[in-house]
Amino acid sequence: MKRFLQKLNRIWKLILLFLLLAMVFSYAMFQGGFVSWFLFYSFLPFAIYGLLIAGYPIRDWRVKRKIQKYEYSAKEEMHVEIELTRNTFFPIFYVMVEDSFSSTIGEKIMGKKLLMPGFRRTLTYKYTVKELPRGEHVFDQLFLQIGDPLGLVEKKKVYIQVDRILVYPPFEEMVYKPLENHYEQGMTSSKERVQRDTTMAVGIREYQPGDRFSWINWKASARRNNMMTKEFEQKQTHDIMIVMDCEEHKRFEAVVSFAASTIRAILKKGAQVGFLSVDTGRTFFPIRGGESQQQLLLYHLAKIRTTKDITLAEVLDNESSRLQQQATVMLITSTLTKELVDKAGWLSSKRYNMAVFVVTGKNEGLSSGEKTLSAFAAKRGIRIIHVSEGRFKEAFGEVMA
Secondary structure, eight states: OHHHHHHHHHHHHHHHHHHHHHHHHHHHHHHOHHHHHHHHHHHHHHHHHHHHHHHSOGGGOEEEEEESOSEEETTOOEEEEEEEEOSOOOOBSEEEEEEEEEETTSOEEEEEEEEOOBTOSEEEEEEEEOSOOSEEEEEEEEEEEEEOTTSSOEEEEEEEEEEEEEEEOOOOOOOOOOEEEESSSOEEEOOSOOOOOOSOEEEEEEOOTTOOGGGBOHHHHHHHTSOEEEEEOOSEEOOEEEEEOOBOOTTHHHHHHHHHHHHHHHHHHTOOEEEEEESSSEEEEEEEOSHHHHHHHHHHHHHOOOBSSOOHHHHHHHHGGGSOTTSEEEEEESOOOHHHHHHHHHHHHTTOEEEEEEEEOTTOOOOHHHHHHHHHHHHTTOEEEEEETTOGGGHHHHHHO
């Protein structure tokens, strides 16, 4: 229906052009005199040019989008170049080019430009998108429009060229100070680089990404025709399982940024990290280490969205079976609630090591209610760490304190 209306509009404008030409000619014929014929001959070039534009093949134009790179950090600038080429020298009064991309987080940014090509066969223009929002953005269409000076004849064409860019969440450089989690109640901190205790092998298991080459049990691998690694006894672990709150909140982007910063710091320290979130769907990453794990988690954080359907306390209630008692469970949220403290307290009573990081805006502190809940949580053995946006590097200093 839309295409039919556009075609009808083009036909109507062409008919209007002929009517205007006929009216001006009729006025000159019946009125006579210099003025009337001057009007006719002045209008005649515009009318002829409009008819030529109506017959001009717009498919003669070729449009190409050039992007410098396809991965960015949030708030970074992106530079895009649009190149237009054609084969003929036919004079074109104007060309309107429009480029746009849609985002997974619902925003849309457009690059629109009016060009005066004249006889030129090659045109280029550049535009800049400032402060890219986090997410996956898809370029899919380029719109081209030409027309006459009076705007009576317009021709449009849509070019399909799909490009995708990924914008990672912003992060701050942090120094992670790991918590040594014992089977006994309590936590202590360690500044040394994380090392696994490999002095005693208690079994074997299938090889997993992130396992060291030296852990491979070659005899068992040969017997089972599959890569097997040694399983070591551990009295303590530096593994971290991050559970992130995806509930809709104005500080959600700060929560994502802190999660990204923490993941980078943990893996840089040599520890292993897993991740659990529930937004439009449940996403679980087992505890792993290495560069591949970092890429997977940051890619997920680049695309993650908010949800109104489930709170962090409900996530803990539904997904507690996926949490390991030997690992520290790090909860990252922007709002401290009684339900969350109660659920974290219940897990703590089941010998889970819990740490709750509450992310607030710049120069913001906890509310009076959150301070009360923090004191209540401390009595149940749960550490509540306040983190301000822009001061993430102080987060593990608070843990040490």
